[in-house]
Amino acid sequence: MSILRIYPQQETTQLLFTTDTHDHIRARLQQVGVRFEQWHTDTQLTPGASQEDVIAAYAADIDRLINEEGYQTVDVVSLNADNPKKDELRQIFLSEHRHSEDEVRFFVAGEGLFSLHIDDKVYEVLCQQGDLISVPANTPHWFDMGPNPGFIAIRLFNNPAGWVANYTGDTIAERFNRLENGS
Numbered sequence: 001m002s003i004l005r006i007y008p009q010q011e012t013t014q015l016l017f018t019t020d021t022h023d024h025i026r027a028r029l030q031q032v033g034v035r036f037e038q039w040h041t042d043t044q045l046t047p048g049a050s051q052e053d054v055i056a057a058y059a060a061d062i063d064r065l066i067n068e069e070g071y072q073t074v075d076v077v078s079l080n081a082d083n084p085k086k087d088e089l090r091q092i093f094l095s096e097h098r099h100s101e102d103e104v105r106f107f108v109a110g111e112g113l114f115s116l117h118i119d120d121k122v123y124e125v126l127c128q129q130g131d132l133i134s135v136p137a138n139t140p141h142w143f144d145m146g147p148n149p150g151f152i153a154i155r156l157f158n159n160p161a162g163w164v165a166n167y168t169g170d171t172i173a174e175r176f177n178r179l180e181n182g183s
């Protein structure tokens, strides 16, 4: 179940707002320029499906977003708990950073916790299978896949070089929630 929690940027003792209703999450995130949608497919993807098959299964929504926003490249990232580099990969996303382009991620399977530092608040968005989130360029944010990651995500980029993070150096992420998915 997707969840939105909003806190003051200082701490998590005061929960300003929370909802687990897609429509309410979408409406609240839209107020701060973040796109949140649910995508569907009639294709039955098999475990281990190729990147091409995964992208083809969601071609209609991918093409719609490319037409609307002009993204140049699409890829698929898949991470699971038996990845020997899972701790190293987790850390890459766990510090507050920005991208010079939108961060557009669709969860084909599994889940991930995005934390968006917008104005004087932090928006924690637990995205799950079927959720699309698009964070505007230069929005400070971090992402937690948890100690036992399990997700397949389609990523859309403007920059053909793909993923580039500009870390802010702020330790704010240490004050907020993590994705608790195991030991």
Ligand SMILES: CSCCC(=O)/C(O)=C/O
Pocket: 077, 093, 103, 105, 112, 141, 142, 143, 153, 155, 163
């Ligand atoms: C869900 S894809 C991995 C997360 C990512 O690409 C990113 O930039 C998180 O901030």
Ligand SMILES: [Fe+2]
Pocket: 097, 099, 103, 141, 142, 143, 165
């Ligand atoms: Fe990011």
Ligand code: NI
Pocket: 001, 002, 020, 022, 128
């Ligand atoms: Ni949900």
